[in-house]
Amino acid sequence: MSSIWNNRISVSIFGEAHSHTIGVTLEGLPAGEYIDAEAIAAFMARRTPKACCTEEEIRRNKALPRIISGIHNDRTTGGQLCAFLQNPEPVPADDRNVSPFAQPGHADYTGAVRYRGFTDVKEQGEFTDRFAAPLCFAGAVCAQILERRGIYVGAHIAQIHTFKDNPFDKVRISRDAIISVRKKDFPVIHDRKGWAMLEDIERAREAGESLGGIVECAAVNVPAGVGSALFNGLETSIAQLIFGISGVKGLEFGAGFSSADMIGTQYSDEFYVDDHGHVVTKTNAHGGVMGGISSGMPVTLNVAFNPASPGQEGMGCASCVVPRAVPCVEAAVDIAILSNMLDYPNFC
Numbered sequence: 001m002s003s004i005w006n007n008r009i010s011v012s013i014f015g016e017a018h019s020h021t022i023g024v025t026l027e028g029l030p031a032g033e034y035i036d037a038e039a040i041a042a043f044m045a046r047r048t049p050k051a052c053c054t055e056e057e058i059r060r061n062k063a064l065p066r067i068i069s070g071i072h073n074d075r076t077t078g079g080q081l082c083a084f085l086q087n088p089e090p091v092p093a094d095d096r097n098v099s100p101f102a103q104p105g106h107a108d109y110t111g112a113v114r115y116r117g118f119t120d121v122k123e124q125g126e127f128t129d130r131f132a133a134p135l136c137f138a139g140a141v142c143a144q145i146l147e148r149r150g151i152y153v154g155a156h157i158a159q160i161h162t163f164k165d166n167p168f169d170k171v172r173i174s175r176d177a178i179i180s181v182r183k184k185d186f187p188v189i190h191d192r193k194g195w196a197m198l199e200d201i202e203r204a205r206e207a208g209e210s211l212g213g214i215v216e217c218a219a220v221n222v223p224a225g226v227g228s229a230l231f232n233g234l235e236t237s238i239a240q241l242i243f244g245i246s247g248v249k250g251l252e253f254g255a256g257f258s259s260a261d262m263i264g265t266q267y268s269d270e271f272y273v274d275d276h277g278h279v280v281t282k283t284n285a286h287g288g289v290m291g292g293i294s295s296g297m298p299v300t301l302n303v304a305f306n307p308a309s310p311g312q313e314g315m316g317c318a319s320c321v322v323p324r325a326v327p328c329v330e331a332a333v334d335i336a337i338l339s340n341m342l343d344y345p346n347f348c
Contacts, residue, residue: 003131005244007237007339009142013134015087023084024134026070026141028339030348031078033145035071037064043140044133046327051186052198053324065137081141085133132245132328139331142338149347150221153333154178155326156187158216158302160197161204166190168218170254170284170300175220187326205319210307212247213322215329217301219337222288224279224296226340233292234299234340241332242303247321250304254287269297299337303329 003013008028015022041064048058070081143153152175158165165188168177181187188194204211227234235253242251259267262285269281281297288299308321341347 005241005335007232007336008342009335009339011135011138011335013131015131020087021084022087022131022134023082024138025083026081026138028342029070029076029078029081029141030145030342031076033076033148034074035076035141035144036074037067039144040065040137040140043143043327043331044136046182046187047132047136047324049186049323051194051323052201052320061133083134083137085137132324135241135244135335136327136331139327139334142334143330146334146338146341149341150175151219151337151341152178152221153217153219153330153337154181155215155217155330155333156181156189157194157197157322157326158214160213160320160322161200161211163193163197163200165193165197165216168216168298168300170218170287170298171282173218173220173298173300178218178220186323201320209319210309211320211322212249212305212307213320215303215305215322215326217303217329217333219288219299219333222294222296222299222337223344224294226294226337226344227289227292228340229292233289234294234336235289235292237336237340238299238301238333241336242301242329245303245325245328245332247305247308247325248303249306251301253289253299253301255285256287256302259285299333301333 005011010025010027012025012027013022014025044065045058045062048061050058065083065085068082068084070077070079146153154177156165156168158167168189177189181189184191184194186194186198188197201211227237239251242248255262255267267285269283269286271279271281274280279296281295284297284300286295286297287301288295288297303325305321305325308319
């Protein structure tokens with residue numbers, strides 16, 4: 001198995017579900033970048049939205065990461081940035097007498113086959129969302145470096161079950177629109193639609209059911225020319241990290257699967273020079289990426305999450321993984337964009 005993602009930046013996640021600590025190491029970050037510990041804490045706190053998580057859930061996930069190396073006097077040193085995170089509920093390592101068939105929808109059976117029964121069947125550490133916390137730490141660090149260059153990544157709950165939020169404006173989404181959603185206790189654009197989602201989550205919880213949904217994410221002010229063709233494309237980097245998040249079952253950029261219903265003239269985005277002298281497109285069906293390389297338009301994507309299986313520890317409310325997945329999606333996109341930006345002219 002691999003818990004390492006490596007592009008220009010390397011992200012290595014370590015630890016197990018039954019460990020008292022898990023952690024993350026980042027390599028390749030530029031030196032001299034100011035890192036605000038309070039901003040990291042605020043980013044990670046969004047994994048437990050107040051609107052749908054209990055006080056106990058919020059308390060258990062409040063522990064701050066302990067930075068071991070890589071930052072001195074609030075500045076990156078250019079060396080390995082290593083952080084430990086306290087595991088809120090370690091799983092006993094000796095509790096291995098649970099059948100791999102006991103939890104439908106879990107990775108217990110597939111993990112037992114792949115690793116010949118030597119993994120902890122009760123809690124497949126590598127397959128749980130406990131590792132979303134170190135991913136969010138890494139993303140929070142990368143987000144600060146990007147935002148200092150004017151690049152902002154934001155996400156919201158686009159859909160839970162059959163209830164949908166208003167979508168981002170894929171052509172004109174702004175930094176302010178992204179920041180305003182971050183500040184909400186329940187990350188939606190239209191609050192009334194968010195209330196309907198919360199009621200649906202509560203109904204599912206009372207019925208012992210779970211719900212899936214979609215997170216929409218956008219990155220603004222990404223300059224044109226970031227990324228590469230074929231296997232080093234910007235979309236490829238983002239997809240690798242997105243599918244490392246527990247519960248992800250689908251990903252689309254721009255018009256995504258809707259493009260299958262279009263004809264060429266509907267999908268093709270026409271370029272023009274705006275009043276500020278910038279080359280932009282009138283529409284954004286391509287989602288800000290063409291040929292694996294950014295076009296200068298907002299990078300937009302939708303991420304689909306399956307309903308949590310019975311008894312599964314979700315990334316959000318017990319009956320829906322989506323609310324706490326929002327910062328995880330942001331983190332993945334932050335890491336991927338920064339990694340691809342490092343060889344961009346005049347970035348560092």
